[in-house]
Amino acid sequence: MQYGLTIAGMDLHQAMQVFVAVVDAGSLTAAGQRLEMSTTMVGNHLRALEQRLGAPLLHRTTRRQRLTEFGALYHARCTDILGQIEAAGRLAEDALATPGGTLRVTAPPTFGAECLMPLLPEYLARHPAVKVDVVLTDRLVDLVDEGFDAAFRLGTLENPRLVARPLREHRLLLCAAPAYVARRGRPVRPQELSGHDCLAFTYPAGTEWRWTERQWRFAAAQGGGEIVVAVDGPVAVNQAQALRRAALAGLGIAMLPEVMVAADLAEGRLLQLLTGHALPSRPMHLLYAPERQRSPKLKGFIEFALQAFGDEGALSPTAGTA
Numbered sequence: 001m002q003y004g005l006t007i008a009g010m011d012l013h014q015a016m017q018v019f020v021a022v023v024d025a026g027s028l029t030a031a032g033q034r035l036e037m038s039t040t041m042v043g044n045h046l047r048a049l050e051q052r053l054g055a056p057l058l059h060r061t062t063r064r065q066r067l068t069e070f071g072a073l074y075h076a077r078c079t080d081i082l083g084q085i086e087a088a089g090r091l092a093e094d095a096l097a098t099p100g101g102t103l104r105v106t107a108p109p110t111f112g113a114e115c116l117m118p119l120l121p122e123y124l125a126r127h128p129a130v131k132v133d134v135v136l137t138d139r140l141v142d143l144v145d146e147g148f149d150a151a152f153r154l155g156t157l158e159n160p161r162l163v164a165r166p167l168r169e170h171r172l173l174l175c176a177a178p179a180y181v182a183r184r185g186r187p188v189r190p191q192e193l194s195g196h197d198c199l200a201f202t203y204p205a206g207t208e209w210r211w212t213e214r215q216w217r218f219a220a221a222q223g224g225g226e227i228v229v230a231v232d233g234p235v236a237v238n239q240a241q242a243l244r245r246a247a248l249a250g251l252g253i254a255m256l257p258e259v260m261v262a263a264d265l266a267e268g269r270l271l272q273l274l275t276g277h278a279l280p281s282r283p284m285h286l287l288y289a290p291e292r293q294r295s296p297k298l299k300g301f302i303e304f305a306l307q308a309f310g311d312e313g314a315l316s317p318t319a320g321t322a
Contacts, residue, residue: 012052012084017079018045019057023067023075063076097176097278099296100129106143107152110240111170111284112136114259116152123304145287150288150305162287165302167309169281171258174216175270179250187253190218190227190277197252198231202238216255217289218277254294255279 021031022042027177032042049202057071067075107116112134120132135141135148143162154170180197194215200214214248218227233252237243240260247254248269264270286305292298 015045015049020078030252050247099127099300101133103297104133104148105150106135106141106148108154109136110257119308127300152199152289154282154284163290164285168311170284171281172255172279173258175256175261176253177250190229193229193231197253198233199254200236201244202236
């Protein structure tokens with residue numbers, strides 16, 4: 001005899017649970033209390049199960065109940081089946097509670113190399129069963145189609161399918177080597193940059209920051225709006241570390257990520273210029289698909305990323321803004 005998942009509109013698994021509860025509790029009323037179900041509903045489940053099986057499970061009188069011979073066999077089998085279902089559920093819970101497998105993450109090259117990689121051992125120490133596959137690229141990868149769990153992304157967000165968690169903003173600083181400053185002088189106003197060698201970072205065509213190759217923009221020191229300066233110089237390069245090397249070599253003034261030059265500034269290899277005039281910052285977010293956020297490895301990584309790179313606003317997810 002084959003059984004479907006439902007019997008007379010009732011769930012077979014639930015009907016088996018009710019039957020076992022009736023036997024174990026000793027009565028329909030006691031089983032109903034245990035299952036938080038009315039005595040009438042308990043009886044309905046039991047009758048539907050007996051009708052589907054084509055055999056009585058219990059001999060019931062007004063004072064007592066006892067298993068039929070078939071009912072005793074069926075009770076033993078139901079107890080075994082329900083135990084296996086519960087064990088399978090615990091197995092799934094354990095799988096969802098223990099991070100493991102490979103976590104695929106993408107990040108901008110500079111942020112990934114200077115910020116993410118040095119702190120990645122902390123995440124791996126928390127979750128030793130996880131392996132991390134990091135792809136550093138400025139290309140806007142499709143997380144879902146390309147199989148990534150998470151992405152660190154700079155700038156404007158456009159994908160409404162993703163959850164976006166705000167991180168600390170990506171700040172740029174104006175820097176030059178002491179040798180360059182000694183040779184060409186230290187600018188005290190943004191307008192003076194037009195007479196200096198300014199090293200450009202070349203962005204791909206269509207990128208929102210392409211303007212920085214020919215113009216540098218500053219916030220006025222006293223909140224007086226924006227200052228735009230046309231710049232030019234002997235070197236343009238499309239890789240941030242190469243631009244840093246050019247600045248360290250004394251070739252000119254460069255606009256570089258704060259995370260990349262922090263050690264150079266602290267140790268005097270580079271000097272920060274025009275500290276009273278802020279350069280534009282870029283928003284940064286951690287992105288992930290909402291359907292993947294239950295994954296233990298991703299949940300652990302989200303917690304790690306928000307602790308390492310988040311700010312006060314990073315505690316609440318923003319859906320539909322990525």
